[in-house]
Amino acid sequence: MPRLILLHGWGVDARIWRPLAPHWRADCQIASPDWPGYGACPALSAPQDLDALADSMAEALPTDAVWVGWSLGGLLAAALSQRLSTPRGLIMLGMGPRFCHPAAVSNATLNDFQLTFDRAPEASWRHFLRWQAGGEPSPRAIYRQLTRLLGDTPPAALPTLGAGLAQLGELGAQHLVESPPCPVAWLYGARDPLLAPAGLPPGAEALPDSGHCPMLSQPVALACALQRLADGFSHASTMERQ
Template identity: 30%
Template structure:
């Protein structure tokens, strides 16, 4: 867990996605840490979070993350981290003052009237994970950059960002895929009372931008931003645009709490 602290402003908590670790955020820290405390947490079983949860399931993972988050935090979750952030906001409302989603929805699997990943794709990843861990991670990172104008360099940047931390455990990777395929938090998302914002990529193949109208129906006051040429990792492929969105959100929260 990386932490930078020099202020009494609300803490910014950054949660990474599946197959990676807190390292994906670290190149952004010099630009967002000024005057603010930032926590980059590893999801249990990923990166430096090597402690074993018994049992390891969605509930225990959310509970462990909640233990590490101060009250009234600004929680920003990418992909799987966004799914967990939604659960944190509903179950531990004192911890989450505001919620930001990055290429994340309360339901990742395609449903009737709900754009998302096809069940077959999820199944193929789960089967591939058992055969070749490294190859599966590489394929997933490539898919996250797919559609971006700089897809190859984006995938390489993701690999480099996570290389300084331990590989996730097989148990955590397998469970993470299960979370993405089985968790449907749409009703939880609709019940949230915290302000919600989001940043999405128009070219994202994992969380299609077509889901945004449905998200808006669940949270009518939410503010969603779409980066026209970005894919699933906008903070890598479109760093300046992503930072402009993130810093704008932080500035708005500071003004609201002033």
Template identity: 30%
Template sequence: MESLQTNDALVTRTHGTDLNDSKVDLVLLHGWGMNSGAFSSFIPYLQDYFRVTTIDLPGFGENAHHLPKPYTVEALANMISAQLPKHCVLAGWSLGGLVAQKIAIDVPQKLAGLITIASTPRFSAGPCWPGIAEDLLTMFEAQLEKNYRKTLERFLAIQAMGSATAKNDIKTIREHVTEYPEPAEEALKRGLGILAKEDLRQIVGRISVPTLRLYGRLDSLVPTAGIDRICELHPQADTVVLPHASHAPFISHPQQTADIVTSFAANLQQQRAS
């Protein structure tokens, strides 16, 4: 079963509404240019243990008409945090992971745990910081003005690059994402700006909630060369690197990713019970 909640704020979808109170609330946030459809094939791997809620980021999917001004990580975090179930585990993929980290910094009392998937406190490359090349982000911004569909297609290709199942990964995400409303052009543009400029490195060490950082070794957008740097900034976090995954491990390796996420949440419950 699936329930849809709408109000003056954001649309949320809860998957698996069997009223089983023993299930852990898990909230999934998607990445740039995507929507919650990206998780459609992953959610079935989670539902035995979790009550899964998906929330489209403002400006995307079913929340395409919600555009905060200014469009910032802080504004996105504020809007998302208002819709979170109590003491949930919040999992953010890529740009969604940046928003999730901001929520964990600002309102830790809302969370039982934080999971970032192929995410980082700063996406763009800089001095002694591996990341997305500035000229690549500039190219995407220029292409976005001409043809956003083609831009998204190229971005999908880069996300799957390196995965042995890259073609199928792209097809899976594309099929599910296109079932949702198209994103607002403003959100696409401002979202790219966030990827290019947002920097949480100075404050990411403040995250106090238990954290799991999950990466793909073949990821070109969040390169493994930067993982040690992130560990230095946030040493309290657990880190797992999937050796054969790229930027979307929950698509290429859904069972392995689900097992890691479930194990993390189970440990949280054990700690709270003891």
């Protein structure tokens, strides 16, 4: 019985996963907690403190589950895999070992976005939503779907969002490639404008006809892929115990 913990990325909250709800098998257990500072989850006093983040998220990230980290959520999940008991498996969705890559979002581009966010946070947030919708087959439809899900204002306070932007530039998940603490899979939209396939580990799996938001553009394909990967982790764990 797969158990999946879905972890959202920057500038959105757990509502991003709602389009997947009709497509889970009956035997799947699904949870989608908000990161601290998003939704109704209280913000951390120091949102950049990963040890405090681990303490806050410990109950929401059980070891008998597969963690699915999307975008910044993948980098945060990778960091917490070094601070909490390791999960049954980790699926990195729409994220490589690092966020910045010269063939996608360069360090200079992210730095420019951070400066713009400091000056005009709400306008920058809306721009980011359009940016990540840009690789989808129907970008305008995906942007409208994002705004219907999230509303007109950012789902987190500015200190939390500012810390998240810094983490996009600072955090890495190379340890998941070199010495993974658990089984790891890499899954991405084939048209993702924020991701460089050349920067992904060997064996990364592409979802056709989707960009950075496959939960909106390809919910059936994404739900099937996540369940299949989780089944594989569970099977491998069973074989190891035998």
